[in-house]
Every structure is written in structure tokens, then in C-alpha cells.
Amino acid sequence: MFESAELGHKIDKETYKKEVPALRAALQDAQWDLKENGKIPVIVLVSGQDGAGKGETINVLYEWMDPRYISTLAFSAPTDEERQRPFMWRYWRALPPKGRVGIFAGSWYSSPIHDRIDGGMTKAAMDARIDQINRFEAMLVNEGALVLKFWFHLTKDGQKRRLKALEKDPKTAWRVTQWNWDRLKTYDKLQDVVGHVLRMTNTPWAPWIIIEGEDDRYRSLTTGKILLEAIRQKLADADRQTTPVAPPARPNIDGRDVLSELKQPKNLMLKDDYETQLAKWQGKLSELVRDPRFKNRSLVCAFEGSDAAGKGGAIRRIIAAMDARDYQIVPVAAPTEEERAQPYLWRFWRNIPRTGRVSIFDRTWYGRVLVERVEGFCADADWLRAFAEINDFEHDLSDSGVIIVKFWLQISKEEQLKRFKEREKIEFKRFKITEEDWRNREKWDEYHQAVCDMVDHTSTGNAPWTLVEANDKNFARVKILHTICQRLEAALDAQPGAEGVAAADKSSKKKG
């Protein structure tokens, strides 16, 4: 059922010697084209049974290709910086930039397969993870990546033969330990789990490539040829407009007009009332982030709103309740060159806080379905699939204990005009109104629709949108602080005590 080479499973020395030079030259040429093209990251997963030649294959690829444009990422026990962040963070940070080849020795598959065999993961949990993986890989492919998943296979007898041969040679005997022989005993169990995982993740956009591992020459040559063919094919396809792979399905754009339903408060909040409430919720927030139960969690606050809606002012009131060493503010403007060489969610992943910390995003990943949609900065297909991708992203976060609070600050068109005019009178440079601000204003109705669609498609159980009536700044600030406190408190109360979470956390994260 899986894609596999049509060749026999052995290759003789003569054929090998004859074929390698041309393959090698072709691979390096393909790498050159990849670099010149500059739009495709190549992600190569090298996985398979012990002794099936994973390490050897990687070394051969380095020998054949230009090693300067390959990187190999090995995932063993996660570092503490990785353990303190969501499960997928270590893989996101290791993604190769466009034009390069990244070889993953160990990947997002290692941990579920391992945990399932150990019995630490239920079948249901594994199937949920498999679903996540399929969607993650679809996102990578939709973002332009070539994802090649190699599984190097060895029969039980083949594995025995290999271990014995290694033991016999004094130069390689050190590589065989009791652990290897013990692993052999679990061969059948491994086959069961692997079979299930491979079947379930053998998607059209990232199919598995099974390669018999016993014969070195067959394994190397086959891997090299498949890699070459895949890169060539991808480069040829890159010139044509491609439609995104499924999932995600195309959502119905029928967002309910939640914004017009939102009623701004009739009267301004009284100053005394504001000050009392502000102090109350700031005090509460200050306690919550110091709560020992927060040590195992982290908080992401996402702020969206039209120009002059008061995002900055609200953020100031939040941070006043915290220690500067515990939070970071991430202003989202144009992506840097390194960020443009990655999937659009990469620059948000890199700013995900470690446990016990807070990240506040001033504008967010929702730029994809707001400004990029309205201004036509990306194709329709791109922002249409973003709804599901963003839900997946937030699911990855909340699944790992991150508390997500999202705000849309809504002001009326009249209120914005009033604020623009006020700002024009102020001499401070930071309040300068640019032509772009006026231009954005002309697209008010289009943004209105985009926001409604966004709220409709991305309000999920763990990451609901909070719409904020922001014509009255003070009212908005109090509502935002109040909401953060409520969400934070509910999340901390819902967790089974700090120790319980720490333990659960550890077991799900210990394997790469």
C-alpha cells in the first residue's frame, strides 16, 4: 500500500559503482536549483527500525549532496527549554528555511510510537495525535514544503543477522548492547504500533516511503533516487499554481455579524468606578501569575482591533500588574527575512512563552485572515485554510497547558475618526497618523466582514474570542483585565494540583 521502489531489494557492487556518480551530480544540481528557487523547504524524516541503516543513510546523503545546505536535527531527550514549552515547539524551531534540506533523525512520530509501546499512551490519545500530525504535515505542504517520510524496514531475522555481524567485527562490537537485544524481543509489538501509525499517516500529501534496510547499496541508492525525483517533481510543480491539499476543507464563509450585535455601553464608566475596578483586577492578576499552580502553565494574550482601538493602552494596564521579568510583549509588524523563509506561524511559535511566563501579542497570527485577506497579500486559498491551521496551532498550545486569551477591540467608525483627529493634534511622534491608517479606514466594511468570519471560525472551547466594546477605553480595559483573570483562575482551578500536572507533563514530554 505504500510507495516503494520498483527495484529488487539488493543491488550489486557493479551497478552501484556505475550509478552513484550520476546520481550524486544530479542531487547536487537539484540542491542548486532548490537554493535558486528559494521557495521550498525540504523536510526529510529518517525513521525506522534499529539497525535498519538510518544513521548510515544520513551519512551517505551528506557524502553525495552539498553538506553546507543540509542540516540534521537529532531529537533525543528534550532540553529544559523544550520541556517548558508545548510538545511541537522543538520541531517548529528546527524546521529548515526555504531552499534548504533539513533531515530529522527522530521526529514528531518518535514520541507517540514510543509512548504507545511503553503503554503510557492510550489508543485514543495516539489517534488524536495522529490526526494532529496529519494536519501539521498538510500545513507544511500547503506552505510550500516538500515532506519526505522514509521508514527503513528490517525483518526480525534481518535485524538478528545485523546485530550478530556487528558483534563479530571488533570495530563495531561496541555498538551492540543488551538494550539492542532487548529491543528485538519487542519487535512484533513495535510492528503492530508502527503498522497502525504508518497506515493512518500515509496521506496523499505526505506518503510514507518504506525502504528495505538490509542491503546497504540498495538502501542508499533507492533513498537517493527517491529524494532526487521528489525534489525535481516539486520544483516542476512549483511553477504551476497548486491548490491546497486536504485537510483542511474549505470553510463556508458565512460569519454571523457578531460585531453589529455588539452593544457599546451607553454611558462612559465613571472615573472612580474605573479606578476601583482597575486596581481590583490588577491585584487579582498579580496574584494569579504568582500562584504556584501557574509555574506549570503559561499565558498567551492575543490582541486584535482596528487602528486606534486602544490595544496599546490595554496592554499597558495588564503589564502594570506583572514583573517585567515574567512577560514579553511581541509587536507584530512585517516579518523578517528569516521569518519569511518559514511557514507563517513560525514567528509566533518562536515567541511562545516557557512555563510560568506570559507572552502578549500586539496583533497576531490572525493577520493572515485580516490584513492579508483584505489587502490580498496572500491567495484566497491561503487565508481560507488558515482558519483550520490556526485552530490547530491554538489546540497544540492549549493541549500543552498554555492558557490562551484572545481579544478583538471593537470601536465604531465615528469613534475611530474622533481618535484619529485627536491624534493629529498631538505633537508626540508615536501618535502620528500615517496615510496607511487612512487607507485602512476606507476598507472598513471589508475588515468588518473578515472579523466576523474570523470570530465565527476560530472561537473554540479552549481559545474563545472575547469581543470588547472599546468606544469607552476605561470600560474596555476593565473588561480585558477581568476576562484574563477569569480565564486564568478557571484554568488553574481546573488543573489537578501542581504536582499532578507536573507529572503528567513529564510523561508526555520525556521522549523525542
Added chain:
Amino acid sequence: MFESAELGHKIDKETYKKEVPALRAALQDAQWDLKENGKIPVIVLVSGQDGAGKGETINVLYEWMDPRYISTLAFSAPTDEERQRPFMWRYWRALPPKGRVGIFAGSWYSSPIHDRIDGGMTKAAMDARIDQINRFEAMLVNEGALVLKFWFHLTKDGQKRRLKALEKDPKTAWRVTQWNWDRLKTYDKLQDVVGHVLRMTNTPWAPWIIIEGEDDRYRSLTTGKILLEAIRQKLADADRQTTPVAPPARPNIDGRDVLSELKQPKNLMLKDDYETQLAKWQGKLSELVRDPRFKNRSLVCAFEGSDAAGKGGAIRRIIAAMDARDYQIVPVAAPTEEERAQPYLWRFWRNIPRTGRVSIFDRTWYGRVLVERVEGFCADADWLRAFAEINDFEHDLSDSGVIIVKFWLQISKEEQLKRFKEREKIEFKRFKITEEDWRNREKWDEYHQAVCDMVDHTSTGNAPWTLVEANDKNFARVKILHTICQRLEAALDAQPGAEGVAAADKSSKKKG
């Protein structure tokens, strides 16, 4: 002796209320100018006695300034990713990009001061560290940074009063523990050590600013005013061409002509001989990187040489002896946008391997004194100071256990022409000769001089240059592999056994 505000040490409520709004507006305007100017990173060190208001001051700066363009870096116990790299790595990775303000809560001063008080660091070791710090800060300033070092001071009585006041208020009593009272007992000792460190690092390019910490209003207002004035001054200076601060002194450019003295071997190495030697040293290297003693060390290989000198081929022969999971190759081309926003050594620091790993640089930080010098990409003053800065950089590495091996591959002008012509006949894209290659060739003599100066000024005890006679590719490859093995073996033999190093390592790195 230190720069300090001329104001009294107390400020009344009236004055404070009157002065803050203007200061705040001015600070935000200055931040705006800083962002527009885009050339100056502002590095603010917030240090001082416990209870002298460090955290409070940072919070006030966030309140007054635009928090989106400030980041705060807190350094407590290093993470394992930090512990596995040289001491200065964690500070390099935290440097703010140009146009932004980075506040360091804890810094490169914390660890020496702490270790000196604990008795874990000798006076001589501390003085060596102080010297390193002065040179590091000079480098930052020469690279355009504004370095502001605040020391918040509190008298012994002041500290007592503060702790008692905190204890009295039920809302803040939790902040005072026995640890705080114990620390008070070491006040005099701390003063001694701090006094020494502050005097020795009170340089013209990065003077200490001592601020009395007892009165909140005085402390905040004074800090804010000094910060504002310093940013304004720096922005005004930025328009003028500034001469670098000392150190480093201007070196004499009188490099001995070591390249002409280098004798290429008369006869080509025989194929059999080459293959035997290659296998021998590859085998040796493979053993050395698996040596348990290497677990606490790391290896940096630096390759320089003119076009077509054979760097790539040599690197291929090195990596053939290693597991792809243990090394990375860093091809050095034009810096990315994020790298250009940092001191020129930053992009090399970010690729420094963790313990047990190898980084191979295909072209290096020596670009500064080679291509940048010859092509005029930087001012004379910039490459002239680079010799000392690079020596400091390599000293930081080797001081932390990194083994550095540097190669210059020397070919004759005739040999290069021959290789260029051969390449033009080859159809592989990777061998394309560009116009730039021919242009570089025209500057042969200038590069010759630059290499001689480089070798003369940067061959140090722990990081000597190895000049490689590279007209014969095979000879060159064997010499390079042999040299790496020798240096690696000597370094491992010189260390006091793996356990000893691990322990020494731990004690010197445990504090931020």
C-alpha cells in the same frame, strides 16, 4: 568618582507629578527616533543591592516608555542549553537588535560578583574576567551600542528600613524571607567586592551610573532622565563619524609574509599513500569525537582560503568520520536581516556548538579582516579593531572548553587559474564560476597582505592558525585531518579527567 545625578536624593510628590508627564513623552519620542534611526541597540544593565528598587525601576520604565520596543532579560540559573555553551553565550543570544532597548536584569557582572563573595573565584580570576568584560563592552560600543550600566545603591541602614517596612505591610510581607536578612549580614563584604568591580569596569565607554535607591521618586525620575539624555546624546553623535573607543588599540599592520614562506610540496601525494593516511586519520577522528572526555568539550573548525582552494572537499573528508547528528556545517554568506541588526560576531555566536558537538565554519568571522577589509565593506577602524575582538571571542570560547582549529588553505595564483578553467568545463551548476570569482582574483595581492596580517595578529596559544599547502588537494586533506586529530587529542589529554572538568564547569557556570 562615578557619574551621578546632581539632584538631591529625595524628590517630593509635587515635583514628581509635575515632571513625569514631560519625561514620559520625551522618552517615547526618543524611542521613536531610535527606531527610525535603526542603528543603535540600547543595552541597559539594571544591577544593585537587594531591595534598592531594581524591579520597581524596570516596571516604571515600562510604564513610561513604549513597552513594545523594550525587552527584559532575566538571568537566573542557566538552562541546560546555556550550561552546555561558553559563559558569554547566554548574554550574546539576549542582545537587543538595533533600534530597540534591552534591559538586563542580571548580567555578565552577576556571576563574578557572586562567585567572588562565595569564595569560589580567586581575585586573579576575577580580574581576568573584569578585563574580558571591559573589552566586551568596548566591542559593543564600537559596534554602535549604547551601554548604560545602572547600579542601584542602598546603605546598610536603608536596607534594614526597607525590609522592615516590607514586613510590616501584610501585602508585601511575603517578599521578605530569612534569606534577605542573611544577605544583610554580608553587606560589607558585598560592598568590598562591588566597589572593586565597579571601579575596575568604570570605563569611559561604559561608565557606571550609581543611583541612590531608597527614595522611589528620586530613583525613578533620575533613571528616566539619565536614560533620556543618553539616548538623545547617542542619536546626536550617530550622525558624526566617531572613532572607536579604546581598547583595543590600533594594531601595527606589519604582518610577516608567511604565505610566501609556505612551501608547497614538490610532488603530488601518491594515491595509495593518500588513501592509507586518510583512512588512518578519519578513524582516529571518529574515535576522538566518541571519546567520553569529549562530552564536556566541543570543537570549532574554521576554514578560510581563496576561491577554489578546496575548503568544501576538505570539509567532506572531515564529516565522513562523524555522525551527522553530532556536527553542523555553517556556510557563511551574506548575513540575514536579523544578523545585520547585531554586532558582526553575533551570527557566529549563535552557531557555537553545545558540549559534545562540532561546528564547521565554511568561511568565518575572519571575513571582517579579509573580504570586508579588501572590498571596503567596513571602515578601516572597524577591521583594525577586529583583530583584538576576534582574539577575545576565541578566548571566550577556549576558556569555556571549546577546542578551536583554524585553517588557511593556500593555493598559488596559477593553481587557482587552472581550477577555474577546469570548473568552467564542468557542467554541474555547483561548480559555476561567477564574475565575482574573477573579480576577487584581480585583488590577489591585497588578499595576500590581508591574510598575512590576519595570521600575524590572530595566531594565539589556544587558537593558532594552521597554514595548509593546498596546491595538492590530497596532501591538504590529510594535513587538515591530522591537525584536527592532534589538537583534539592534546586538548583531551590535557584535561583533568572527564569528571574533574564536569565539576569545574558546573561551579563556574551555575550563577547568572
